[in-house]
Amino acid sequence: MRKVSIKYYVLSIMGIVTLYALPFTLYPSYAQSSTCSTVGGKLRAEGLVSSTQIAPGSTFSTTSGACVIDPKAAFAPFKVPSYNDLKSLYFTQSRDTSHKQEISSFPSLNDQMLYHARGSLTIEAPVAYSGTSLVFIDGSLTINGNITGSNTGGLLFVVGGDVNIHYQNVDRIDAVIISSGTICTAFDGSSCPPGNIETPRALTINGSLISIDETEPIKFRRSLPDNTLAAEKINHQVKYLVILRNTLSDTLQKWSEIQ
Numbered sequence: 001m002r003k004v005s006i007k008y009y010v011l012s013i014m015g016i017v018t019l020y021a022l023p024f025t026l027y028p029s030y031a032q033s034s035t036c037s038t039v040g041g042k043l044r045a046e047g048l049v050s051s052t053q054i055a056p057g058s059t060f061s062t063t064s065g066a067c068v069i070d071p072k073a074a075f076a077p078f079k080v081p082s083y084n085d086l087k088s089l090y091f092t093q094s095r096d097t098s099h100k101q102e103i104s105s106f107p108s109l110n111d112q113m114l115y116h117a118r119g120s121l122t123i124e125a126p127v128a129y130s131g132t133s134l135v136f137i138d139g140s141l142t143i144n145g146n147i148t149g150s151n152t153g154g155l156l157f158v159v160g161g162d163v164n165i166h167y168q169n170v171d172r173i174d175a176v177i178i179s180s181g182t183i184c185t186a187f188d189g190s191s192c193p194p195g196n197i198e199t200p201r202a203l204t205i206n207g208s209l210i211s212i213d214e215t216e217p218i219k220f221r222r223s224l225p226d227n228t229l230a231a232e233k234i235n236h237q238v239k240y241l242v243i244l245r246n247t248l249s250d251t252l253q254k255w256s257e258i259q
Contacts, residue, residue, distance in 0.1 A: 080212055083160040083180040087136045090158075091116055109133045109155070120161065129153055132243050140164065140181065149174035154243040155207075164192065167222060171201040176240055178210045185232050186221035196223040196231075205234045 081089075091114050094100060100114045101107070106123050107115060111131025120139030130150040140161035146169075149155055155175040157163070163179045164187035177183065184192035185203050199222050211218050222231035 083158065086158050091136050129155055144169050146170055146172045147175055148172060154240055167197060167199045170203065172204050174206040176207040178212060180213045182216045183209050183211060183218045184221060192219055193221050196221050198223050198225060202230060203232045207237050209234060
């Protein structure tokens, strides 16, 4: 009986050792880049080229950039759109003409509407809205009054020129502003100041300020009497991902090469 007991005891210990899971981290493999080879003395492309082979006999080469030499490589194409790209995709090519309107002055905003101004636009007085609207402006946008929206509403400006936000009259904007020009948070009525100017109130953006031109960065020009407080506050609103999913969205394409 003792031998049997010892035998089963040993087998139990072996089973525990066998079933014990050792921690292991599986790292993904990444495509490697390398200087491309010259095939037959001819450089066949410029920029990034993907290929499973760059040794002699390969049909790919490049004058600059690199070659992806992994048997499989994934790419997610990304391009910052211009104002004309955005207007063409989401206004000009929109087929629902009942929800499109050409404007010359700032309108009373209606829900699920697309507006387009061929020139510049000025918001002289405070604006309140409750629906969802997109406003495309070929010229500049000047904001001289607060813009307030409901919790379920949303407002998006897509501006081809500058965006000027008055430093004394405006302290709240509930909107997303996309501009290919300069966004100035302390417009003095004639120009954007070269340096900070003191204002009694901070500017709160419930949305986003987005510049799509790297040569035209946003100019945060406000300062408060108490320099320890933020003069500009931007509160990102996740609701815009839902509100604009059917109006201002695109499909992300991803492709890979497999040997």
